[in-house]
Amino acid sequence: MTTITESATPFSARQSRSTGKTIKLWLRYVPLVLLVFFFTFPLIFMIVSSFKGTNQQIFSDLRSLRAFLPVGDLTTANYDRVFTDSNFPRYMLNSIVITAGTIGLSLLVNSMAAYALSRLRWPGQKLVLSIIIATLIIPGMATVMPMLLLVSRLPGLSFDEGLALTQGWLDTYTVQIIPFIVSAYSIFLFYQFFQDIPRDFDEAALVDGASRFQIYFRIIVPISLPVFASVAILTFISSWNSFLWPIMTVQSDELRPVMVGLQFFFQRDTNWGEVMAYTTMITIPVLIFFFIFQSAFVKSMASSGVKG
């Protein structure tokens, strides 16, 4: 007996220590999993409900966990109806044009400015940098009313009946893109990232006869892709989700972005399944976009924007 016990003790001790460790490891996952529920249940509800055919079904399922489960009569009819009842493809196209345009121009304009501020010496550079940092504290909402007045008076070009000068940017793509290109926050993110790139790179390239533009395009941009991804994500979120500005500046249906197009469903008897199908379709692209760029996002946030 004693021998057995002696030989068994170390074994069972080892075993219980390792089960203890496993349990401990599993325990560390418990809060993580509970939080997943907290952060995703509204989205799961949205997606699941988009496949439920009638308002009655959605409302009666709301009383139980069935709200999160794809149970009962499931149908894709809501999705079909979104396409037949509303101008959805047009709204989607508008949002894609506006978001892509804003991201593209914003990456170019803000990163070039940050490059000039971080690596070039020119008169007024320090002043411009401090003004840009200072504007970080101006909330977008604080300037929205004067901006509305401004864009209603800016001269624009119209191609409707030959080339003509028009008054006001209201009801255009321009008004939804151009005012949102420049961002002090984006310039700041780029600037911080560029400051960490060794200057030897530039010097070496200059000796080889490269111009400053070439250094920017061929050296700085390729090694700064994480910060480009971050700015792209932040711009995507704000541009795709913008709501107040298009409500104020866009009247015609052909130029509405997806968020404003959503209002259409609340005009008559609301079919909630249809609303959920619509919101699912406009939310999934952003989620996918973020999934693709998220690791770059974390990496560049860690290396640039957050040094205070």
Next chain:
Amino acid sequence: MTTPTIVLDRAGAAPEKRRQTLTGYMMAGPAILLMLLFVISPFFAGIYYSFTNQRLISGNETEVVGLRNYQRLLALSTLTVDPEVDEASGDFVRDENGDLVFPRSRDFTRDEEAYPQYAGLREWFTVQIGNRLTYVLAGDPLFMRSLTNNFFFALVVIPVQTSLGLLLAMLVNQGLRGQSFFRTLYFAPVVTSMVVASIVWRFLYDSNNGLINEMIGALTFGLVGPINWLGNPSVAMWAIIIMSIWQGAGMQMMLFVAGLQQIPEALYEAASIDGANGWQKFRFITIPGLRGIIVFIFLTITIAAFQLFDQVLAMTNGGPDDATTTTVFHMFRNGFREQDIGYASTIAVVFFLIIVAINLIQRYVVRDREVA
């Protein structure tokens, strides 16, 4: 290496400097122009409009009106009244509930001849002390209401969301397998539009069939009855707060993850050798290591909290009973719906000054701790 090179250098130095200046202006130019046009000029134009009667669309010439908008926005006054007395008996008049009856504030604010000092003011709230009632009057009681709503929202959201963000960041930064998966899921609400989130949460908050009420009922065995989340003025702001934290916390988590990854692992190892416990490591390594980021998060979250708008427009439209009206919502109502740009700009200026003041206080508090 002799004379010609030196000459070349001298000749090359000036053009290189000029070329750098030119390139600098060319590359920063578009951003500077756009910033002047769409950030700086609207900002200063807003300050100017706040002193005028500028309309969004108007045939009339805009006039400078001095401080009139500010007076209307910020005017505050109090008015204390005695209860009404029955002339025959000399007793206080009481209503059917036995409460004292006071003269209405309107009797004073509408009577410009007898009480010019109360002209243009309206009742904000009342305080009754003993047998006297004090009316607090404001030029724009709705703005005062918006402002207090905003402060309430900010006071809850700023600390809760910042600490939740830090907690989440620490949970997904333990080196566990699959942590980037969890991180992505916690961030999902951030990329979801506020409008979409509002529509979905309106369902969840439904007072009759709402999921949240069902869950609360189940968890408390029916003790906590159905809460009228969006219909009850004293609860509606809480509903907006919970939903906003749900939507926003992932952003602070990401920033904190980035900050945590900058703290050298060696510091924690050294602390372990010195016998520091988990709390001490958190207090003396993690928190100081995150100071810069905390300042940054306070700034961005304060601005975001005071810009509260989308969820109000989409979920409650400022109601019920103005319980969820916010400064920006009030500005939108005046500037866009009423087309009074002058007055809306005044709101914006005051709103901006409040944000600057809060930020200065936060900076002072955080810096103070650094010294201590």
